[in-house]
Amino acid sequence: MNPISIGVIGCGNISDAYFGGAARSKLVRVKACADLNHAAAQAKAAQYGVAAVSVEQLLADPEISIVINLTIPQAHAPVALQVLDAGKHVYLEKPLAATLKEARTVMARAEAQGLRVGCAPDTFFGAAHQACRRVLDRGLIGKPVGGSVAVLSHGMESWHPNPEFFFKPGGGPILDMGPYYIAQLVNLLGPVARVVACTSIGNATRTVTSEPLNGQLIQVEVPTTMNGVLEFVSGANVAMSASWDVWAHKRSFIEIYGTEGSLLGVNPNFFGGVPMVCKPNEDWQPVDISAHPFGQDNRALRSGAQVADYRIVGLLDMAAAIRQGRAHRASGALALHVLEVLEAFERSSITGAHITMESSCAQSDAVPLGAGEEVFA
Numbered sequence: 001m002n003p004i005s006i007g008v009i010g011c012g013n014i015s016d017a018y019f020g021g022a023a024r025s026k027l028v029r030v031k032a033c034a035d036l037n038h039a040a041a042q043a044k045a046a047q048y049g050v051a052a053v054s055v056e057q058l059l060a061d062p063e064i065s066i067v068i069n070l071t072i073p074q075a076h077a078p079v080a081l082q083v084l085d086a087g088k089h090v091y092l093e094k095p096l097a098a099t100l101k102e103a104r105t106v107m108a109r110a111e112a113q114g115l116r117v118g119c120a121p122d123t124f125f126g127a128a129h130q131a132c133r134r135v136l137d138r139g140l141i142g143k144p145v146g147g148s149v150a151v152l153s154h155g156m157e158s159w160h161p162n163p164e165f166f167f168k169p170g171g172g173p174i175l176d177m178g179p180y181y182i183a184q185l186v187n188l189l190g191p192v193a194r195v196v197a198c199t200s201i202g203n204a205t206r207t208v209t210s211e212p213l214n215g216q217l218i219q220v221e222v223p224t225t226m227n228g229v230l231e232f233v234s235g236a237n238v239a240m241s242a243s244w245d246v247w248a249h250k251r252s253f254i255e256i257y258g259t260e261g262s263l264l265g266v267n268p269n270f271f272g273g274v275p276m277v278c279k280p281n282e283d284w285q286p287v288d289i290s291a292h293p294f295g296q297d298n299r300a301l302r303s304g305a306q307v308a309d310y311r312i313v314g315l316l317d318m319a320a321a322i323r324q325g326r327a328h329r330a331s332g333a334l335a336l337h338v339l340e341v342l343e344a345f346e347r348s349s350i351t352g353a354h355i356t357m358e359s360s361c362a363q364s365d366a367v368p369l370g371a372g373e374e375v376f377a
């Protein structure tokens with residue numbers, strides 16, 4: 001079958017993961033890329049053998065049926081609406097939009113046009129996270145009752161070449177890192193019923209220490225520390241901490257406590273790792289993830305550590321799902337629910353109240369066992 005032609009809008013830092021992932025895939029082919037900064041599009045076009053065009057040219061190309069939107073969060077909704085108005089499906093980097101209101105507009109437009117919205121994160125497709133899902137689906141720790149999630153570091157101004165957007169609406173540890181954790185929690189436990197939280201800003205300004213903007217001052221406009229609780233429709237409740245004000249800690253990424261045992265998950269920013277299960281009065285045992293796709297290490301981090309990173313599989317699943325007439329897993333509905341949860345943390349802190357979710361979403365089907373993208377075929 002011919003690969004589906006796709007376009008990429010936004011040729012910055014994360015775009016290499018998508019260009020590289022698409023180049024390895026039989027399901028899609030990047031035909032063209034565009035960026036407000038045309039030089040950025042030209043550089044990626046030369047590197048990956050695609051055409052650099054203007055946003056308008058890309059949207060006017062009848063051969064392109066799906067556009068990946070890798071712009072900054074503030075541009076996610078405006079660019080997604082342009083894509084939908086051009087009659088094309090859109091797949092975005094997270095968060096779905098900078099605000100829930102914008103995200104709802106995007107979803108309503110897609111529904112009116114009969115088009116699909118897909119959205120990162122797709123890390124929950126990863127072998128380690130799907131293996132955790134299988135542990136729960138098979139009842140190995142009984143009924144999930146509680147849990148704990150921690151995403152704690154000291155922020156982005158030390159490495160990203162243009163880190164300002166991380167501290168503006170749509171950024172911050174809640175909206176920037178939160179989607180990985182909430183998407184995985186929904187994958188494991190289903191939709192959220194309500195949340196409560198306290199938030200704060202550690203430093204009103206941040207000084208960039210990465211190049212080329214070393215020394216530039218950023219005004220922080222979003223909370224940088226949050227402690228909250230999520231209550232799921234299933235009845236389970238999970239404590240979540242998200243912060244970019246933390247220099248050191250000893251908490252694990254994600255833990256689920258069930259009536260018959262505990263599950264220790266792995267970093268939901270990546271796809272691999274070794275989850276652990278502990279049954280009552282026994283020792284922790286590793287969970288075998290080898291039967292699941294998307295778990296082999298394939299990328300070196302700046303630290304030199306090897307990780308499994310298959311960003312783009314959510315888009316590949318959407319491309320296959322369009323052909324097969326089935327639902328895709330990294331859906332706009334999931335991303336909208338995730339965004340509502342994340343926005344509710346701050347609203348809860350401001351109002352002092354529990355915030356009940358208006359949106360919901362189906363827990364997506366588990367990713368089939370297998371070796372690679374053929375599991376979508």
Ligand SMILES: NC(=O)c1ccc[n+]([C@@H]2O[C@H](COP(=O)([O-])OP(=O)(O)OC[C@H]3O[C@@H](n4cnc5c(N)ncnc54)[C@H](O)[C@@H]3O)[C@@H](O)[C@H]2O)c1
Pocket residue numbers: 009010011012013014015034035036037040055070071072073075079093094095162176
């Ligand atoms: N950098 C990462 O490691 C990473 C990881 C996962 C997800 N993300 C997400 O990916 C998105 C992009 O992040 P990034 O780090 O690549 O940012 P970036 O600033 O490096 O790149 C964004 C690009 O989008 C372009 N752009 C902005 N507005 C545009 C518009 N209206 N039309 C066309 N082009 C436009 C910019 O010129 C820039 O080249 C963000 O939502 C971020 O949260 C980033």
